[in-house]
Amino acid sequence: MNNRVLFGMIAVSVVMIFVAVATDVFWIGRAAGAFPPSIDIPARIYSAFGLPDLVLSFFLYAGAAGLLKRKSWGVYASMAGLGMWLFDSLLVLGITGTDRIDIVGPSLLFSLFAIGFLFLYSEVYISES
Numbered sequence: 001m002n003n004r005v006l007f008g009m010i011a012v013s014v015v016m017i018f019v020a021v022a023t024d025v026f027w028i029g030r031a032a033g034a035f036p037p038s039i040d041i042p043a044r045i046y047s048a049f050g051l052p053d054l055v056l057s058f059f060l061y062a063g064a065a066g067l068l069k070r071k072s073w074g075v076y077a078s079m080a081g082l083g084m085w086l087f088d089s090l091l092v093l094g095i096t097g098t099d100r101i102d103i104v105g106p107s108l109l110f111s112l113f114a115i116g117f118l119f120l121y122s123e124v125y126i127s128e129s
Contacts, residue, residue: 006125012114013064016081019107020057020064027053039096049088056084067118075122079115086111 027050029035037046059081066074089107092100 006121008117008121009067009125012078012117013067015110015114016060016064016078019085020060020081023053023057023060039092039100041095052084053088056081056088059084070126072126075118075126078118082111082115082118086115 026035030050037043039046059077063074063076063078063081066072066077068074085107089104089111093104093108096104
């Protein structure tokens with residue numbers, strides 16, 4: 001039994017945790033009135049992002065925990081969270097065009113990389129545990 005954790009899985013998990021924390025801080029702060037809207041769209045549409053983003057953060061937390069514990073459910077939760085993150089990034093890119101490419105670009109690249117990495121290495125990683 002090999003108990004080593006792949007560095008890539010740790011890196012993906014850490015980034016997922018940071019994104020989930022940042023998402024939660026943003027939406028909680030937004031609800032408290034600490035952050036003004038960051039995208040120039042109607043308030044009703046802007047507010048519609050809140051609940052899906054909190055669900056996204058739940059999947060990112062659960063997925064990161066599962067990956068670090070080497071559980072198969074961690075891969076599924078991670079894939080769901082990363083898929084939501086990819087969709088969210090594409091939605092923001094569609095709304096803003098290239099105005100927010102400095103934020104959206106790295107998010108798109110990482111989510112695509114992480115999905116590919118998990119797809120390639122998760123079977124071996126989880127079966128070793």
